[in-house]
Amino acid sequence: MPSLPGIIIDRPHGAEAEDAFFRLTSEVEKVTELYRHLHANPRVSGDEGDTLRTLMDELPAAFEKETLPGNVGIVRIGEAGPSVAIRAEMDALPILEETDLPWAATTGAMHACGHDVHMAAFVAVARTIAAMTVSPAPLVGILQPREEVGDSGAHDVLRAGVLDTHDIGAVIGAHLQPALESKAFSCTSGPVNAAADEFKVVFAGQASHGAYPHHSSDPLLAVSAFVVSCQQIVARNVDPTQSAVLTVGTIKGGSSPNAIPDSAEVTGTIRTMSEEQRLMVQRRLREVANGIAAAHDCAVRLEIRKGEPILRNDPELAAEIERLLDGQGHTLREFRSYGSDDFAFYASAARAVMIFTGTEVEAGNLHSNTFTPDAGAISRVATAMLTGYLAAAHILKQHGPVHPSVS
Structure with missing residues (x-):
């Protein structure tokens, strides 16, 4: 594993962060069955209760767990102080799946946008951070419903005051993106979604x-x-x-x-x-x-x-994430899309970055009834989330929470 320079100023934290990536590999393997369960049992926007309960059960007991109105799940580990949030979307689409996966959904709904991968990756990352002897910042998990519809779950999170209640200084999102080649990452600075x-x-x-x-x-x-x-x-x-x-x-x-x-x-x-x-x-x-x-x-x-605003990646946080990904030997690409995501609401309220990760070309397009992420997708999304968390923790220690940068 290449060294991860600059994550934490003092060496003990740096060593702990480096060890976290080794631990993450094991945790990713353990969530494979969770991913298959989520994929086979999709819940469309507004009906995510079963999915939320499954995720809550999979998270370590060390996490404080709270369910807000509208099936919003908030989980936290760590003492008081500026925290880093990771968003994971829970809803599927009303699409009849036409893949050959043994765990294909048969209910008329489908995780055709990779949210099942995102959720499994988040659980792996949360378990990894919970196992760290010294974590660089408190972690808040936002298990969000209704990303796919106009009545956005992100609104519920912001209206509930979650960013203030948990002193969230930065929010990290990750999303599969078939327009990027497999194994590539993108956390381009500035506007990335329309x-x-x-x-x-x-x-x-x-x-x-x-x-x-x-x-x-x-x-x-x-x-x-x-x-x-x-x-x-x-x-x-x-x-x-x-x-x-x-x-x-x-x-x-x-x-x-x-x-x-x-x-x-x-x-x-x-x-x-x-x-x-x-x-x-x-x-x-x-x-x-x-x-x-x-x-x-x-x-x-x-x-x-009027729908989602422009999603702008915070320049300083995006640059730090790129530096850490490059230090691990990952392929980086500049990527912007006229797609949209309600993660943009978080980016309008706090320092935030959406990290895109590539999938195999054969995976199909997002929202396609044949969308089939490759076997390494969970690992890459988890890597993006953990890297984003560590980069954000480093910046918060240096500068503290700030309003989002606009470029």
């Missing part, structure tokens, strides 16, 4: 028989023009050296091939990496909708649901 907003546009016109279109105000024609025009918002308003994403996901309208309906609707998502872009795209979306409605003699209603 803000995610959803929109719904309803055009209301005048219904008519399809043979008499001149008696109608055609909302389907308005919707068609709107979908095409939407694609120009990014192409003609965003600096080409930057980016944004506007995607139409559904179009609904009409029920008969020979009738023009009285209304039609479009829904979609907006992904942006700056607040300026976020506001601009929303403004242009309204302007385009209003203009097309007027041109087609329709009324229009546009709703925008």
Whole structure:
């Protein structure tokens, strides 16, 4: 095992931290069956009670354990003082699994985003830290429900005041990412996930028989023009050296091939990496909708649901994590994605870093019914979590808790 320079200033803590990685290897092997159980018994957003109880039972008795409303689990080990939190998401997706795994889920739900891997990795890391003779900082585990839905579990954690109650100075997240090659890690500084907003546009016109279109105000024609025009918002308003994403996901309208309906609707998502872009795209979306409605003699209603903010990795913490991962001989990559994660809410309230870890290409895409992480995925996620914990503990000892850095 290569040395891990800079984790703790004095040598005894450094040796203890280095030993922790040896111990982690054994703990990862022990959670393999836990991972398979979690995978075979997924619980969708809002129904994570069984999963939370399973995780609580798997954690050492030394942990203080608390269940908050909404199936939020908070576990802690260590004396008072600035602590480091690790977030593990518990919810699965309503997807029918189509893998050949012996432990495949058969309930119509599936851990198609790697949350089962994240949970098993967290248990391995928690057991490792609990076994340390001298731990560098108290550990708080946030066992979070409802990451996959708009009613985010991260809101519950923040509303409950967990960051203040437990004096949390830094929050660590880790996530599998098939866009990275296996064995690669990424903890890029600054924005790494986009803000995610959803929109719904309803055009209301005048219904008519399809043979008499001149008696109608055609909302389907308005919707068609709107979908095409939407694609120009990014192409003609965003600096080409930057980016944004506007995607139409559904179009609904009409029920008969020979009738023009009285209304039609479009829904979609907006992904942006700056607040300026976020506001601009929303403004242009309204302007385009209003203009097309007027041109087609329709009324229009546009709703925008504000979702997750931009996920910004704290630069100092990200740099320290990169240094420790590099010191262990791991492959590092710069990675940013227009995906979103409610971990962004933690990063808006405290120093935080999301670490991405690669999977085999054959694993499939996130949210795919064939998503199959490779055998080393738990080990890599656990390594990311433990490294993040040690790096954050080191920075807290040097500087103390701070507000999140923005770049």
